Amino acid sequence: MKSVCDTCDRASKWIRWIARIWSSPIIIYSLILVAGYTWNWVTTGVADPYAVEAYPPIEALPPILMFLSVLGLGIAWRWERLKFQIPLPVLKIV
Numbered sequence: 037m038k039s040v041c042d043t044c045d046r047a048s049k050w051i052r053w054i055a056r057i058w059s060s061p062i063i064i065y066s067l068i069l070v071a072g073y074t075w076n077w078v079t080t081g082v083a084d085p086y087a088v089e090a091y092p093p094i095e096a097l098p099p100i101l102m103f104l105s106v107l108g109l110g111i112a113w114r115w116e117r118l119k120f121q122i123p124l125p126v127l128k129i130v
Contacts, residue, residue: 052116059109066106 077083 056113059113063106063109066102 073083076085
């Protein structure tokens, strides 16, 4: 007869793997995006040639938050206890 802890442990392993599978496309997309901007910056000297001049600093907030979210996903892959320590301060700021 299986104990309750065995069932909980098996369910938590499934949830962890589902989270890893769903986070992998997000991480891959973000790496491709960063690689593209870096390549453009190295070859042309400008990271985004279509950027508008003198835009307000608040416009830089979404890419920064995206970077922090992807960083949190990457850290959650390896160290599960740190996964809540990155997004929660960011949410408190916003």
